Amino acid sequence: MRAGTDVRSAFRRWRADRPFWGGVLLTLGGAEILLTMKASLKVVLHVGMQGLAGYLLPTLMVLLGLLTLFHPTQRLFYSITGVLVSLGTWPTSNLGGFFVGMLLGVVGSSLAFGWLPDQEPRRSRRERRRSALGAG
Template sequence: MALPDRPRQGTRAAFRGWRARRPFWGGLLLALGGGWILLTEKASLKVVMHVGMQGVAGYLLPTVMVILGLLILFNPSQRLFYSIIGILISLGTWLTSNLGGFFIGLLLGAVGSCLSFGWLPDQEPRISRRKRRKQARAAAHAMAEGAEGTA
């Protein structure tokens, strides 16, 4: 079976294209925040079962953070809902999981949720200030050339 005559993309270029179509950094930071909080939990599962619901919540909330981060990466169309739930759960880990993984996991989750919420698909790439100034100078120069030519 012959492949169509398309230029073959490298894995790095393919990953870059995949990453550009979703709130990659937001989902990654939210998942990393949940992972960090899970790593800071020291109790074994037997101890958690003896402690009760407060101990289970210490593992449940960061696990949900990791799942939400992955959902943002692989289902970006629902990113608004996932990011709102992500910020609420990130803030909830402050009470249930060692101050949100000693504030590091909490901050990673909060920043990741905010980045995901603010991500806009199909947005024109930003033009640097230097390019905008260069374009403005070129346009002003063209206008001046046109004004001299008609006079």
């Protein structure tokens, strides 16, 4: 039972050192768009270079999401590029994976951009009141 706890606490420490949810959402957004590109729907339309861009941009989203997870020091560049690529999927990839993938990419990139690595953990309102009452 102790080995499972150690693995869980090691994962929590690893996750705390990076913009985890931003990278995960950006990766999921790109994967969702790639899956909708493979869908056999009559709505799907691929024409020339737009068809190539339809596969290239979501692949870049997945790559940027993984880079955000495994190389968080460059998160600002990855997140800005992620937002631009996510918005670029609107005209090229079935309306950004029917809006879902594009929104996941934009939200994930925004979370990665706003992540601060050396911020103290948030304290609850109750803890702040206790410390204020104890000091006063």
